[in-house]
Amino acid sequence: MTKTDDGPARAQATSKAAPRNRSTREVPISEVFHSADGSVVIEVAESAGYCWGVERAIDLAVEASADDSRPVFTHGELIHNSYTVGKLAQEHGITHVDDHTAAPEGSALVIRAHGVPPAVKREAKDAGLQVIDGTCPLVDIIHRKAVGLAKEGYDVFIVGQAEHPEIIGIMASVAEAGGNARVLESVADAEALPPLKKAGVVIQSTLIAKKAGLIAAALVPKSREVKVVNTICHVTTERQEEADHLAETADVILVVGSQHSSNSRKLKEVCGAGGVPTYQVEGVEDIDLGWFAGKKHVGIHAGASTPREIIQVIVAHLRERLVQAA
Ligand code: SF4
Incomplete structure (x- = not known):
């Protein structure tokens, strides 16, 4: 859904998506603010903030x-x-x-x-x-899928971060069901495995899909059968698609989220993958206006644990300094 904004006289908030000179993919955009002369655009991802x-x-x-x-x-x-x-x-x-x-x-x-x-x-x-x-009910589903794989006789693998609480919980569910789950954090982890008969895979809900796919694919030479259940949650997928979009259209990106938030760090990775300068900030006090010198298209995204109030404060701060001043 596109929102409009009652912007000041010199800036116009429009219901139109920003110009997409490098992408034609339709990605939902929450808010787009244009300066009056159209020289600066601030684009905020629709999925930014709490999931x-x-x-x-x-x-x-x-x-x-x-x-x-x-x-x-x-x-x-x-x-x-x-x-x-x-x-x-x-x-x-x-x-x-x-x-x-x-x-x-x-x-x-x-x-x-x-x-x-x-x-x-x-x-x-x-x-x-x-x-x-x-x-989260979607995390509950991962527990059930992993347990189901164990009951079907698969060696269970969880692609994700071993120390993440979500993974610790899933591992415990599989163990209680009499199975044995192992965590794969990297392609190297998969390559180091001995030969397997049946490998069953679930994926941490917030993982980057391309990365997870590479790790799961590394099981193919190891096992006669590989069953992958894609348990990356749809919210994460949408968030990453919007991050991809910003990476194609923006020339500087802010990711709002705590340094302790793993999904914010992953979002920063996706946003910056193509080389666009990408900065992770927790609040307005972390912003350096020098990052925006000469930039025409500012992308803003945020992790699943970022409250909308903080995003709004940052957007207002940048509008006042970049869009209204342009
Ligand atoms: S990121 Fe997805 S799985 Fe994780 S809490 Fe949010 S909606 Fe649930």
């Missing part, structure tokens, strides 16, 4: 906090964004514990969108906690 899985987990936590008869904790920081984490604490009294064993009996424990090993939920319930499961 629905993260939004759902936040909503569940906030709803839970309406009952003030017990404290509400999240299992780890709910998202990798200090602004949102601070706001949840200040406005709703929601704080986090690093481990479920640290939450006092009778309190509510919100599981974040990445999910956890099944044992964590069981142990928390047994310890008298009210478990509010914010696991």
